[in-house]
Amino acid sequence: MSNEAVLHAPAEAGLHLDAHGDDHHEHHHHETFISKYVFSQDHKMIAKQFLITGMVWAVLGGLMSVLFRLQLGYPDSTFPFLQDLLGKWAEGGKITPEAYYALVTTHGTVLVFFVLTAGLSGTFANFLIPLQIGARDMASPFMNMLSYWFFFAASIVMLSSLFVETGPFSGGWTAYPPLSALGDASPGSKTGMDLWLISMALFVVSSLLGGLNYIATVLNMRTKGMSMTRLPLTIWALFFTAVLGVLSFPVLFSGFILLIFDRNFGTSFYLSDIFINGVGALPNEGGSAILYQHLFWFLGHPEVYIILLPAMGMVSEILSVNSRKPIFGYMAMIGSLFAIAILAFLVWAHHMFVTGLNPFLGSVFVLLTLLIAVPSAIKVFNWLTTLWRGNIRFTPGMMFSIGFVSLFISGGLTGIWLGNSALDIHLHDTYFVIAHFHIVMGVASMFGMFAGIYHWFPKMYGRFLNNTMGYIHFWVTLAGAYLIFWPMHYQGLAGMPRRYYDYSAWESFKQFTELNRFISTVAMIVFAVQLLFLFNFFYSIFKGRKVTTTNPWGANTLEWTTPINPGHGNWVGEIPEVHRWAYDYGKDGKEFIVQTKAVGADESHH
Amino acid sequence: MEAIVKANESKRIHPQKFTLWVAMGSILMMFAGLTSAYIVKKNQSSWLEFDLPVVFWYSTAVILFSSITIHLAGKSFKAREMARYRTLITVTALLGILFIGLQVMGFMDLEARNIALTGAKSNSAASFLLVITGLHMMHVLGGVIAILVIFVKAYSSRTKNYSSLSIDMVGLYWHFVDILWVYLFIFYNWIG
Numbered sequence: 001m002s003n004e005a006v007l008h009a010p011a012e013a014g015l016h017l018d019a020h021g022d023d024h025h026e027h028h029h030h031e032t033f034i035s036k037y038v039f040s041q042d043h044k045m046i047a048k049q050f051l052i053t054g055m056v057w058a059v060l061g062g063l064m065s066v067l068f069r070l071q072l073g074y075p076d077s078t079f080p081f082l083q084d085l086l087g088k089w090a091e092g093g094k095i096t097p098e099a100y101y102a103l104v105t106t107h108g109t110v111l112v113f114f115v116l117t118a119g120l121s122g123t124f125a126n127f128l129i130p131l132q133i134g135a136r137d138m139a140s141p142f143m144n145m146l147s148y149w150f151f152f153a154a155s156i157v158m159l160s161s162l163f164v165e166t167g168p169f170s171g172g173w174t175a176y177p178p179l180s181a182l183g184d185a186s187p188g189s190k191t192g193m194d195l196w197l198i199s200m201a202l203f204v205v206s207s208l209l210g211g212l213n214y215i216a217t218v219l220n221m222r223t224k225g226m227s228m229t230r231l232p233l234t235i236w237a238l239f240f241t242a243v244l245g246v247l248s249f250p251v252l253f254s255g256f257i258l259l260i261f262d263r264n265f266g267t268s269f270y271l272s273d274i275f276i277n278g279v280g281a282l283p284n285e286g287g288s289a290i291l292y293q294h295l296f297w298f299l300g301h302p303e304v305y306i307i308l309l310p311a312m313g314m315v316s317e318i319l320s321v322n323s324r325k326p327i328f329g330y331m332a333m334i335g336s337l338f339a340i341a342i343l344a345f346l347v348w349a350h351h352m353f354v355t356g357l358n359p360f361l362g363s364v365f366v367l368l369t370l371l372i373a374v375p376s377a378i379k380v381f382n383w384l385t386t387l388w389r390g391n392i393r394f395t396p397g398m399m400f401s402i403g404f405v406s407l408f409i410s411g412g413l414t415g416i417w418l419g420n421s422a423l424d425i426h427l428h429d430t431y432f433v434i435a436h437f438h439i440v441m442g443v444a445s446m447f448g449m450f451a452g453i454y455h456w457f458p459k460m461y462g463r464f465l466n467n468t469m470g471y472i473h474f475w476v477t478l479a480g481a482y483l484i485f486w487p488m489h490y491q492g493l494a495g496m497p498r499r500y501y502d503y504s505a506w507e508s509f510k511q512f513t514e515l516n517r518f519i520s521t522v523a524m525i526v527f528a529v530q531l532l533f534l535f536n537f538f539y540s541i542f543k544g545r546k547v548t549t550t551n552p553w554g555a556n557t558l559e560w561t562t563p564i565n566p567g568h569g570n571w572v573g574e575i576p577e578v579h580r581w582a583y584d585y586g587k588d589g590k591e592f593i594v595q596t597k598a599v600g601a602d603e604s605h606h
Numbered sequence: 607m608e609a610i611v612k613a614n615e616s617k618r619i620h621p622q623k624f625t626l627w628v629a630m631g632s633i634l635m636m637f638a639g640l641t642s643a644y645i646v647k648k649n650q651s652s653w654l655e656f657d658l659p660v661v662f663w664y665s666t667a668v669i670l671f672s673s674i675t676i677h678l679a680g681k682s683f684k685a686r687e688m689a690r691y692r693t694l695i696t697v698t699a700l701l702g703i704l705f706i707g708l709q710v711m712g713f714m715d716l717e718a719r720n721i722a723l724t725g726a727k728s729n730s731a732a733s734f735l736l737v738i739t740g741l742h743m744m745h746v747l748g749g750v751i752a753i754l755v756i757f758v759k760a761y762s763s764r765t766k767n768y769s770s771l772s773i774d775m776v777g778l779y780w781h782f783v784d785i786l787w788v789y790l791f792i793f794y795n796w797i798g
Contacts (some may be wrong), residue, residue: 010707030709139621139622139624139625140621140625142621143625208632209628211632212625212628212629212632215625215628216621216622216624216625216628219624220618220619220621220624221621244630246628246629246631247631247632247635248635249634250632250633250635250636250639251635251638251639253636253640253641254636254637254640254643255643257640257737257741258640258643258737260722260731261737265724265725265728266724266725266726266728267724267725267728267733268728268729268733269647269729269730269734283726283727284726285652286650286651286652286653286729286730287730288646288647288650290647291643291647294642294643294646295639295643298639324740325674325778505706
């Protein structure tokens with residue numbers, strides 16, 4: 001079925017593109033402010049909504065990390081402004097232990113789910129899938145809109161949890177029981193945890209609605225000639241991301257349902273033999289907290305790849321465009337994405353090596369975990385060989401893409417350490433783990449996101465971001481990321497555990513007082529540079545240099561065949577037909593050949 | 607119009623129907639997660655063994671029968687026998703509600719036998735039964751609501767609808783929740 005027929009058939013599509021006429025595709029309903037900017041069903045507007053909501057959360061989540069880094073770097077100092085900001089949570093200018101744990105927990109939850117899941121794949125899956133496959137919109141624009149508004153609702157609930165009297169949830173972003181299951185366990189386990197659960201349930205619904213739509217769109221709505229093996233790697237990556245989400249979020253949801261029953265209906269799925277100070281012994285018998293960990297990490301590990309794969313896809317595309325070379329090993333890139341997607345479901349127990357897991361079972365998970373190094377290495381090799389002898393244009397998007405590769409290598413290598421259960425016994429829950437996942441998943445994916453924003457900003461807003469600010473942003477962030485997280489490896493090897501409130505109380509960690517101060521200082525500088533990026537972003541929306549040609553980067557993919565400011569429906573007139581893959585750069589002496597150009601008789605192999 | 611309907615039905619699957627398939631895969635993963643947790647839990651200490659409520663056999667028969675009625679409803683829609691179609695979807699929805707009622711009776715039966723489903727005295731064996739069966743009931747309820755939607759459509763005289771997409775999708779989903787229950791029933795009795 002053609003795209004036009006699909007859009008024509010369901011009433012909920014909201015746009016009435018004529019299936020037969022070629023000359024009047026642009027006749028929309030009259031758009032009001034509400035239908036254009038608020039309850040929009042245009043995938044491009046929904047993408048921007050995801051992006052800006054994600055940016056708000058990134059600022060809040062980043063600010064939280066600055067606050068708790070302040071405590072870690074300067075455990076003996078007081079900062080009166082903190083009392084103005086946090087009130088009773090920073091009595092006398094010093095963050096209380098409860099507030100510290102709440103900040104750490106909310107930082108994790110927000111960054112993992114709201115910024116790097118919704119903000120990253122929500123933005124770019126929405127923006128790029130229809131534009132790059134040649135579709136006028138998603139399979140169901142209405143569901144797409146719902147996906148954003150569920151995310152928005154989740155955001156509001158999570159935000160409101162910051163303001164309740166007992167504080168937001170403070171038991172770690174993984175929400176392990178019993179802290180998450182028993183209101184009496186800690187202040188954050190009361191209303192804060194209820195709101196956390198409601199927010200996360202809404203978030204799961206948002207992810208599922210989005211993911212279903214992305215899968216259906218990629219598989220059913222491609223334009224004529226766009227076979228699966230002609231898709232840009234961005235689309236492949238976003239497709240696998242959606243598959244991972246659709247298969248793993250329901251399992252997290254089932255874990256949450258059991259948690260809700262334990263919290264509110266007195267069941268004993270996760271609880272057993274518990275004594276709470278001041279409350280006494282609980283009647284719960286026979287539950288297992290490990291069960292929650294299994295259900296959580298069955299999502300939790302695929303979640304890592306839900307975060308990482310979109311960045312990988314965008315980086316592949318941006319590296320190829322700006323090296324003016326075809327991506328090296330296109331099929332190997334798809335194959336490795338597929339392998340990562342499969343393995344993502346088979347490694348969750350490597351988060352649980354020290355839970356008393358059977359060592360024989362553990363060794364299976366070690367093997368499967370280390371196997372991920374193979375597709376990861378293939379990808380790194382292909383990125384480097386794409387750069388090799390390329391005619392490289394160092395645009396800010398390209399810089400962030402190369403930075404991504406660097407961070408992915410640095411952070412990926414320590415994954416091989418942690419994947420060994422024998423080493424993990426020593427390194428588990430230390431700063432080594434913090435360093436590993438922040439570099440390979442956190443900062444690397446942020447770099448992918450920045451690369452995507454710099455690269456596709458001209459398509460989003462019809463203007464460029466400022467390059468000078470972009471370069472400052474890049475170099476300070478890259479240097480800062482390494483300066484923050486590299487030293488943490490040494491702290492972790494020395495046995496410094498994560499989530500402690502004050503390390504100066506331990507004789508063995510006193511040696512790191514200066515280092516902690518250094519890390520905290522760099523964290524503040526890096527945070528300040530992100531504000532520069534925010535300024536660049538919002539300034540450039542209105543005042544940036546205007547895009548004057550439809551294809552400013554000289555790229556092959558379909559989004560650059562649309563008008564500079566495409567309307568709802570993307571293409572004026574017919575959707576272009578595709579005749580080749582997305583990576584004909586430097587072929588037969590031509591700098592680039594767009595996907596819509598028919599294959600000529602004189603072309604070399606195709 | 608009929609030409610478009612024909613085109614819709616030819617070869618390639620409709621995107622919305624495809625989305626439904628993926629969504630069913632997603633729902634299946636949730637139940638797979640729960641039944642896996644059930645197995646893990648069962649192999650640990652203090653698992654309460656008890657007989658399933660007998661009424662679950664009747665509810666199984668009811669939901670199997672409702673699959674036949676919705677299948678026939680789809681057939682009558684395509685044969686344009688609208689009166690028969692309306693009767694059959696009504697019967698299907700009623701059977702769905704009966705199914706939910708019978709499941710509730712099953713829970714009451716357990717409570718009557720002093721097997722607590724929730725609360726301090728509950729064992730997770732019974733709680734699991736409540737959570738998993740309850741979630742399945744919610745999904746059946748979703749199917750009943752979907753039937754109500756196409757029911758209203760069928761009685762609206764303003765528009766004549768020739769596309770069988772809605773009834774096809776509702777039928778597909780209904781068979782899915784049916785098979786899902788059969789799986790759970792077999793799981794409770796013989797696997798878990």
